[in-house]
Amino acid sequence: MTNTATVSFIKCESYTSDLQSAIEELIDGIGGISNFVESGQSVLLKPNMLTTRTPEQATTTHPEIIRAVIRIVKAQGATVSVGDSPANITKIAELWDTTGIKQVCNEENVPLLNFENAGSETLSIYGVQVGIAKPVLDADVIINLPKVKTHVLTTYTGAVKNLYGTIPGFQKTMLHKMFPKPNIFGEFIAALYDEICPQLSIADGIIGMDGDGPSGGRPFKLNFMAASADSAALDASICHLLKIDVNAVGYLKTIGNEQMGIIAKNNINIVGTPIEELTPIGFDVPSTLRARMIPGWIVKLIDPFLWIRPSFDDKCVFCGKCVKACPVNALTIKKGEKPILEPQSCIGCCCCHEICPEHAIIMEQSPLLKFSGKIS
Ligand code: SF4
Ligand code: SF4
Numbered sequence: 177m178t179n180t181a182t183v184s185f186i187k188c189e190s191y192t193s194d195l196q197s198a199i200e201e202l203i204d205g206i207g208g209i210s211n212f213v214e215s216g217q218s219v220l221l222k223p224n225m226l227t228t229r230t231p232e233q234a235t236t237t238h239p240e241i242i243r244a245v246i247r248i249v250k251a252q253g254a255t256v257s258v259g260d261s262p263a264n265i266t267k268i269a270e271l272w273d274t275t276g277i278k279q280v281c282n283e284e285n286v287p288l289l290n291f292e293n294a295g296s297e298t299l300s301i302y303g304v305q306v307g308i309a310k311p312v313l314d315a316d317v318i319i320n321l322p323k324v325k326t327h328v329l330t331t332y333t334g335a336v337k338n339l340y341g342t343i344p345g346f347q348k349t350m351l352h353k354m355f356p357k358p359n360i361f362g363e364f365i366a367a368l369y370d371e372i373c374p375q376l377s378i379a380d381g382i383i384g385m386d387g388d389g390p391s392g393g394r395p396f397k398l399n400f401m402a403a404s405a406d407s408a409a410l411d412a413s414i415c416h417l418l419k420i421d422v423n424a425v426g427y428l429k430t431i432g433n434e435q436m437g438i439i440a441k442n443n444i445n446i447v448g449t450p451i452e453e454l455t456p457i458g459f460d461v462p463s464t465l466r467a468r469m470i471p472g473w474i475v476k477l478i479d480p481f482l483w484i485r486p487s488f489d490d491k492c493v494f495c496g497k498c499v500k501a502c503p504v505n506a507l508t509i510k511k512g513e514k515p516i517l518e519p520q521s522c523i524g525c526c527c528c529h530e531i532c533p534e535h536a537i538i539m540e541q542s543p544l545l546k547f548s549g550k551i552s
Pocket of ligand 1: 494537
């Protein structure tokens with residue numbers, strides 16, 4: 177591993193600008209596309225397709241960024257496909273339509289792959305047998321296209337966390353069950369990154385998400401894109417820009433501690449637009465972040481009184497998707513009624529919150545957790 181990494185930033189205020197030129201300039205900052213893609217190679221684009229949302233809801237990678245990258249890669253003489261395994265896999269056709277990604281793939285004449293039925297190969301990751309979608313393992317080059325968002329469980333989600341979508345099906349839910357705490361889940365994500373390391377990551381931060389992301393926050397205009405060959409350095413430099421402590425992001429903390437990647441500000445060379453010119457005003461971290469700020473020895477003492485659990489507001493349409501997504505069966509539902517939570521079973525993983533199509537789930541904090549937030 178080298179001791180430094182380079183991350184390229186560019187100011188970009190809308191998806192209607194000339195994204196292809198902007199992304200070409202962005203990639204030129206790290207050596208140009210020929211540094212990553214050669215003629216004749218197969219290239220997989222891995223956007224964030226988390227759940228069924230429109231591009232304006234800023235939950236998924238914007239389709240116009242995918243279009244621009246498809247054109248750049250095709251111009252290199254490579255073949256392109258696009259794929260992801262979202263949290264919401266039960267109605268994938270609806271998700272593809274709503275996110276606008278299917279339309280772009282059709283118009284650009286590239287295959288949109290359903291990782292749920294594309295086959296998988298089992299790898300041993302963090303001591304667990306994990307199926308990874310075959311298109312990910314078969315591609316000559318992976319170009320990772322994350323969305324810049326906060327995350328109630330991992331604090332921030334970007335390039336490294338986006339690799340969770342290389343795991344097809346409900347395995348993702350079961351892994352949340354196996355690794356319910358943010359730091360342990362972060363260690364798993366870091367181990368996944370060690371196995372599946374994209375050659376290039378390009379982050380969609382034109383409109384990101386703040387607050388209680390990755391699906392329940394608010395769209396936030398950040399006006400930038402960023403790219404790097406080093407996904408961890410890319411995430412870390414965006415955290416520096418957003419004033420998020422990298423040690424509050426479990427996977428970045430592990431990557432830094434285990435020297436699996438570069439996260440220290442002094443070791444990251446920023447090219448293009450300086451991040452000081454891109455720092456937003458009023459960007460909000462997840463409300464759950466304060467739980468991560470409490471020292472570990474105190475957490476052990478007061479653990480039963482520190483919890484994060486879902487509650488359900490009147491936007492609920494009783495669809496039951498959250499019930500199916502819960503890895504520990506902590507939720508039940510009766511026809512025409514809101515879900516009911518068995519609090520003792522809940523591990524606070526936020527899977528229900530991620531999947532709710534109506535933004536009807538609020539992750540409530542225990543009184544002690546709220547109090548700790550007031551004094552921290
Ligand atoms: S909370 Fe959301 S996911 Fe759960 S039943 Fe209601 S609308 Fe569906
Ligand atoms: S109820 Fe929600 S937060 Fe609690 S374990 Fe189930 S999916 Fe996770």
